[in-house]
Amino acid sequence: MIVVLSLGGSVLMGEGFNAERVREFAEVIERISENHRVFVVVGGGRIAREYINAARELGADETYCDYMGIEVTRLNAMLLAGAIKKAPKFIPHDFKSALELSCNHDVVVMGGTFPGHTTDATSALLAEFAGADILLNATSVDGVYSDDPKKSRDAIKYDKLTFKQLVDIVSGKETSAGVSNVLDLLAAKIIERSKIKTVIFLGTPENIERAVRGEEIGTVVFG
Numbered sequence: 001m002i003v004v005l006s007l008g009g010s011v012l013m014g015e016g017f018n019a020e021r022v023r024e025f026a027e028v029i030e031r032i033s034e035n036h037r038v039f040v041v042v043g044g045g046r047i048a049r050e051y052i053n054a055a056r057e058l059g060a061d062e063t064y065c066d067y068m069g070i071e072v073t074r075l076n077a078m079l080l081a082g083a084i085k086k087a088p089k090f091i092p093h094d095f096k097s098a099l100e101l102s103c104n105h106d107v108v109v110m111g112g113t114f115p116g117h118t119t120d121a122t123s124a125l126l127a128e129f130a131g132a133d134i135l136l137n138a139t140s141v142d143g144v145y146s147d148d149p150k151k152s153r154d155a156i157k158y159d160k161l162t163f164k165q166l167v168d169i170v171s172g173k174e175t176s177a178g179v180s181n182v183l184d185l186l187a188a189k190i191i192e193r194s195k196i197k198t199v200i201f202l203g204t205p206e207n208i209e210r211a212v213r214g215e216e217i218g219t220v221v222f223g
Helices: 009-013 019-032 045-057 062-083 095-102 119-130 163-170 185-194 205-213
Strands: 002-007 037-042 107-110 134-139 198-202 219-221
Touching: 002 009, 002 019, 002 119, 009 019, 009 045, 009 062, 019 037, 019 062, 019 205, 037 062, 037 095, 037 119, 045 062, 062 107, 095 107, 095 119, 119 134, 119 185, 134 205, 163 185, 198 205
Parallel strands: 002 037, 002 134, 037 107, 134 198
Antiparallel strands: 198 219
16 A cells, blocks of 8 residues: 655654654554555644745745745654655655655655645655555644634534535634644645545544544545
């Protein structure tokens, strides 16, 4: 099975640089790679948002801010790749390079690719390009909700969604550089057109393994 994992930067790094936390994710990814080919796309997290906010205050446009965020995602990817013995230490900047690396490596880790694309969208595009069997989105909440569960007590969690329902839910969300949503519209559209089974769940090392095993966790998007 080909697995693409979208690993949020804040999920990987926590509130700061935590080497032990990164090691725990690396160990899980290595275990999964014993039976599956794995691609990991790492987000920028809090550090990227801080750079982007500072750049905006200095007058940078959104495309420039996107480029800054992309560089942070690649630094985060380098940190994770350095902890995974099976992963190359080279961080690919495009999908063709990632696919080529996967011919000789069980795990390939990368960051963002192009302005205007979140790492969730990058993950969806990579899953499409690599012919992935499943896309795992490890995020800071335990699934897709009708509203932000951190702000609304009335938010309803969805255990299962169709591709169209996912698109409808995320439509109209903010799309500026550095924004943090459970999933962005471009990613949802790519998932819909490619019909890639997707699981959106709370990003912990053990939950990643559970999702790969097919356990009921988070929100499953299919059909």
